[in-house]
Amino acid sequence: MHPELEKMKKEDNIFTIPLAGLPFGHTDYQYVIDDKFFEERDYSEVKKGVVNLHLGVEKMETMFVLTLKFDGKVVLQCDRCGDDYEQALANSAEVYLKYGAEKGDEDEDVIIITKNDSEFDLSDLIYEYIILSLPIHRTHDDESLCNQEVLAKLHNFSQSEAENEEEEETPWKQMMKDLKNRIDK
Ligand SMILES: [Zn+2]
Numbered sequence: 001m002h003p004e005l006e007k008m009k010k011e012d013n014i015f016t017i018p019l020a021g022l023p024f025g026h027t028d029y030q031y032v033i034d035d036k037f038f039e040e041r042d043y044s045e046v047k048k049g050v051v052n053l054h055l056g057v058e059k060m061e062t063m064f065v066l067t068l069k070f071d072g073k074v075v076l077q078c079d080r081c082g083d084d085y086e087q088a089l090a091n092s093a094e095v096y097l098k099y100g101a102e103k104g105d106e107d108e109d110v111i112i113i114t115k116n117d118s119e120f121d122l123s124d125l126i127y128e129y130i131i132l133s134l135p136i137h138r139t140h141d142d143e144s145l146c147n148q149e150v151l152a153k154l155h156n157f158s159q160s161e162a163e164n165e166e167e168e169e170t171p172w173k174q175m176m177k178d179l180k181n182r183i184d185k
Contacts, residue, residue, distance in 0.1 A: 007128055009099075009118070009179075013121060013123060014031065014177055015121060015122040015123040015126060016119050016120065016121050016122070017057060017064075017066075017119060017120045017122060018118070018119050019059075019097070019113070019118055019119055020118040020119070021118075021133055022057065022059050022083070023059065024059045024061075025058070025059060026056060026057070026058050026059075026062070026145070027056075027057045028048055028051070028054070028056055028057075028060070029054070029055040029057070030053070030054055030055075031052070031053040031054075031055065032050065032051070032053075032065075033049070033050070033051040033052075033053055033072070033126065034049070034105070035047070035048045035049065036049055036126075037126075038074075041127060043138045045077075045126070045131075046074045046075065046076065046130070046131070046134075047073065047075060048075040049073060049074030049075060049119060049130075050072050050073055051070055051071070051072030051073070051074065051089065051130060052070070052071055052072050053069070053070050053126065054067075054068070054069040054142065055067070055068055055069075055122070058106075058133065060123070062098065062099055062183070063096055063097055063098040063099060064096070064097040065094065065095075065096055066094065066095040066097065066122075066123075067092070067093075067094055067095070068091075068092060068094075068095065068126070068129060069091075069092045070089065070090060070091045070092070070129065070130060070133060071088075071089065071091075072088075072089040073086045073087065073088050073089070074086070074087050074089060074130070074134070075087070076134070076138045078138065078139050078140050078146060078147075079137060079138050079139050080139045080140065080143065080146050080151070081139075081140070081146035081147040081150045081151055082147065082150055083140075083146065083147045085139070085140045085145070087134060087135070087138065089130065089133045089134060090133065091129055091130070091132065091133030093109070093129050094109060095109050095110075095111065096109060096110045096111070097111050097113050098110060098111070098113070099113060099114065099115060100112035100113070100114065101114070102114065102127060103117075121135060121163060161177075161181075164179075
């Protein structure tokens, strides 16, 4: 194991790259991102998962080129039935840490660091790329894998909705319907 990696493992945040301490050239890191990573983020819609991350760091005179490759599975809530399901994911990204006068994001993939930065915390970036790799429609692969009981209930509900619509609409009825819809969500 690389001595820097050895050292990082002992620290709380293993996703911190020791910018100053790294030798010039290429260094590889291998991480396994697990439930703890997601649980630490209260705002995370992903609560569980196992994601392998391969990180390559190329240290040069004026910048660092980071290559991130993810693959794994996370647990998400199905949009169709509401049950949890496992979503496979794979993604790769290239990020540049460039030395500049002032810290900041130049654009999506270019982050400006200063010569005073001796390390760089990657964890937010890693989280962002995992979320970015998730599909917009989050459902079980096939409807047959969904919670059939819930689907049946939803089906019955939308049928009685349709029947109700034949009755005369009053503002009061409309309001109750809206309310019902909101509660069911
Ligand atoms: Zn489902």
